[in-house]
Amino acid sequence: MRAHRSDTPNLARSALGFFRNIFGGGAEPASATGEAARIPRRSTGFNQFTRTILRPDGQKILDLGPTSSSNINFLTGLGHKAYNEDVLAAGNASRLVIPGTEEGSTTVDVARFLSEDLQYDPETFDAVLMWDVCDYLPEPLVKPVVERIYQITKPRGAMLAFFHTREAGVEAPYYRYHIKDENLLELQQGPHFQLKRTFQNRHVEGLFHDFNSIKFFLGKENIREVLLLR
Amino acid sequence: MDTYRADVAHIGKSVIIKGELSGSEDLFLDGEVEGNIDLHNHNLVIGPNGRVRANVHAKDVVVHGKVDGNITGVDKVELKKSAVLNGDINTQRIVIEDGAFFKGAIDIRKADAKAEPVRPAAQAAAATPVFSTPAASATVTTGIPEKK
Numbered sequence: 001m002r003a004h005r006s007d008t009p010n011l012a013r014s015a016l017g018f019f020r021n022i023f024g025g026g027a028e029p030a031s032a033t034g035e036a037a038r039i040p041r042r043s044t045g046f047n048q049f050t051r052t053i054l055r056p057d058g059q060k061i062l063d064l065g066p067t068s069s070s071n072i073n074f075l076t077g078l079g080h081k082a083y084n085e086d087v088l089a090a091g092n093a094s095r096l097v098i099p100g101t102e103e104g105s106t107t108v109d110v111a112r113f114l115s116e117d118l119q120y121d122p123e124t125f126d127a128v129l130m131w132d133v134c135d136y137l138p139e140p141l142v143k144p145v146v147e148r149i150y151q152i153t154k155p156r157g158a159m160l161a162f163f164h165t166r167e168a169g170v171e172a173p174y175y176r177y178h179i180k181d182e183n184l185l186e187l188q189q190g191p192h193f194q195l196k197r198t199f200q201n202r203h204v205e206g207l208f209h210d211f212n213s214i215k216f217f218l219g220k221e222n223i224r225e226v227l228l229l230r
Numbered sequence: 231m232d233t234y235r236a237d238v239a240h241i242g243k244s245v246i247i248k249g250e251l252s253g254s255e256d257l258f259l260d261g262e263v264e265g266n267i268d269l270h271n272h273n274l275v276i277g278p279n280g281r282v283r284a285n286v287h288a289k290d291v292v293v294h295g296k297v298d299g300n301i302t303g304v305d306k307v308e309l310k311k312s313a314v315l316n317g318d319i320n321t322q323r324i325v326i327e328d329g330a331f332f333k334g335a336i337d338i339r340k341a342d343a344k345a346e347p348v349r350p351a352a353q354a355a356a357a358t359p360v361f362s363t364p365a366a367s368a369t370v371t372t373g374i375p376e377k378k
Contacts, residue, residue, distance in 0.1 A: 060335075067309075069326035076324075076338040083335045 038178060038186035045160055045217040045225025050182040052127065052158040052229075053078065059126035062152075064088075064133050070178040070186070071129070083125070087133050088174075088193055090117045091141045108138045118145065120152040128153055131177050132162040132223070134207070136193040143207070150210050150230060159211070159228040166198045168222035243279035251284075260295070271304065278312055291321075293330075300334075 053059055057079030063071050064087045075082040090096075091113060100107040128149055134142055153159060164172055172195045175187040199207070201216060201224075208214055208228050217225040238256045241247070245261035252268040259267075260277030267274065267286045274288035280295030291303040293313040301307055303321035311329035318335045326332065 067326060067330055067332040069324075069328070072324065072326060072336055076336060081335055081337050084332050086331070086333065089331075 036189045038188045039175075040180065041185050041187055041220055042183055043185045043219065043225060045162070045219065045227050046179070046185055047183050048215070048217070048227050049127070049129075049158055049160040052227075053080065060124060061127045061129070062120075062125045063129045064149075065129065065131045066176050066191070068176060068178045070180065074179040074181075080126075085118065087117065087145065088136050089191075091137050091145070092193060108140045110140050110144050113141060114144055114148060118148045118152065122151050123154045123157075124152045126154055126157050128157070128159040129177075130159055130161040132164065132174075134161060134199065135164050135195055135197060136174055137196065139196060146207055147210075153230045155230055156212070157230045159230070161204075161208075161226045161228065162219065163199050163204060163224045163226060164195060165222040165224060166200075168195070168198065170195055172222070238275075243277070257288075276313075285317075 053061060059078075059080045060083060061075045061080050062083040062085065063075070064085055065071070066086045066089065067084050072082045072084065091108070096109045096113055097106050098109045099105070130149065134146070137145060149159065162177075173189050174191065174193040174195075175189055178186040178188060180186050204216075204224075204226060205214060208226075211228045211230050213229045215227045217227070219225045238258050239253065241257065241259045241261045241263075243260040247261065247263045247265070249265045250268070251263055251265060252270075254270060254272060256273040256275075257269060258275045258277060259282070260279045262281040262283075264283045266284050267282065267288070269288035271289050273290040273292075274286065275292045276282055276286075276295045276297060278294040280293075280297075282295070282297045283299060284297075285299045285302075286297065287302045287304075289304045290306045290308070291301050292308040292310065293301070293315060294310045295312070296314040298316045300317045301315070301319050301321070303319070303324075305321070306323040306325065307319050307321040308325040309315060309327060309330040309332060311327040313327075313330040313332075315330070315332045316334060318337070319332075320337045320339055322339055324336060324338065
């Protein structure tokens with residue numbers, strides 16, 4: 001049975017449009033979907049990251065950002081297996097909010113997060129795209145998430161992380177990162193997350209002290225790019 | 231709509247199925263299924279009300295609803311913008327609309343090694359994806375080209 005038929009009567013055209021959407025129809029153009037525009041940005045850090053994952057095929061790459069078809073397309077196009085886990089969405093979920101130690105305060109259930117998210121065998125991944133997750137994660141989750149990522153990354157595995165500089169300001173909007181090619185990223189604003197902190201270089205070095213090497217790249221628009229090797 | 235229902239098996243949103251669901255015709259599933267779904271060489275659409283807790287195997291799989299389980303699409307898997315998938319995808323081609331939620335792994339399977347042109351990885355990285363839609367589109371498809 002085929003959903004697409006060229007001899008469909010006119011009266012059935014509207015119904016066919018529905019079926020076409022259901023069975024393999026094309027997507028609406030961006031203007032019709034109301035999605036935010038994408039802003040291109042060259043990235044030296046991502047270029048360097050890509051060089052570390054070119055060979056061999058079949059690597060396992062974990063993307064910690066929101067689901068991006070561009071990223072999946074790029075990674076699988078290299079012959080790799082793409083994993084996706086939106087850590088910020090999970091870490092900011094209301095189900096994780098629990099009462100804090102002080103009256104009326106709240107905190108995040110770290111144990112629950114670690115039991116439900118980032119659940120992979122040790123040394124599973126050849127590389128991790130962390131983007132700027134650390135800047136937007138609730139404070140109690142930052143260190144445990146970095147430790148978990150260290151555990152699930154293979155020795156000599158690469159990780160790319162971005163950090164805002166202080167000049168970015170507390171109102172710096174959250175952007176999704178879409179991979180355009182090995183030199184170019186596209187930034188798309190949203191969903192809304194509040195910038196929780198800005199790290200200085202020594203804080204970044206401290207946070208990732210278990211990693212073997214750390215390399216800083218000065219990015220554009222008050223972003224530092226950091227390439228780490230486990 | 232009547233034409234569609236005549237050609238495609240339809241499971242409505244009030245239907246709940248527990249167990250093995252298999253068939254040899256295209257299926258539109260808008261209800262709940264817990265178990266396994268195997269349509270062999272036929273297409274499956276999980277409608278916006280569809281709630282699936284099962285491993286899914288079909289030719290083309292289109293997801294509008296929620297799936298907890300692994301999806302094998304022999305030809306193609308499509309996640310629409312309302313889709314929520316917790317599980318792995320194994321297919322030749324994949325389409326993910328902006329807004330879809332996906333947590334899991336994607337393994338792009340090659341249909342026939344002989345059909346795929348050999349090219350260096352660096353070149354592959356720089357090249358325009360084979361199935362990319364125009365930049366303005368919300369969807370990008372990946373995978374290897376179909377044999378002509």
